[in-house]
Amino acid sequence: MKRRPYRKILLATDGSENAKSAACSGIEIAKRTGSEVYVVYVAGISCCSPIMPESYDWEVGKEGSEAVAEIEEMGKEAAVPVNVVLLQGHPAQEILDFAEKNDIDMIVMGTQGTAGIDRFLLGGVTEKVVRHAKAEVLVVRAPCP
Structure with a gap:
């Protein structure tokens, strides 16, 4: 069976x-295959407080914008257009839902995410995506060359 790109x-x-x-690895793959790229940032929902101050939304939006801007820049340097997607919810589920709704062929993620309390609240996002994704998942450990 021939594999489609x-x-x-x-x-x-x-x-x-x-x-x-x-993301660096994913952009390199996209450059070689001519793939369309979506960079997805999910602002997690806190389990601790149903009511968050307005400043929290602003800070989360700022963090997300900064995170995707760096990857957009990587894409520009590699001549790979990047579509930015900012979502809010449970990160693993939002990633899985977006991938399925948009016919994503490959999901590229790091081995661990943020540190401290955020990592505890978000849980094993990568593990959940690997277990439940219908698309292929590439988990990257090493720094990009």
């Missing part, structure tokens, strides 16, 4: 160094 690649980011390394 990747048409759409999702780069999941949380702004961490691991996510940037994964």
Whole structure:
């Protein structure tokens, strides 16, 4: 059975160094295959407070914009157009839903995301995506060359 080339690649980011390394690898794959790239940042929902101050929304939006801007720049340097997607919800589920609704062929992620309390609240996002994705998932550990 002949394998079809990747048409759409999702780069999941949380702004961490691991996510940037994964995005670098994903952009290289997209450049070689001519794939369309979507960089997805999901602002997680806090389990601790149903009511968040307005400043929290602003800060999350700022973090997401900064995270995707770095990857957009990587894409420009590689001459690979990048579509930016900012979502809010449970990161693993939002990534899975977006991938399915948009016929994503490959999801590229880092091995771990943010540190500290955010990582605890978000849980094993990569593991959940690997277990439940219908698309192929590439998990990147090493820094991009």
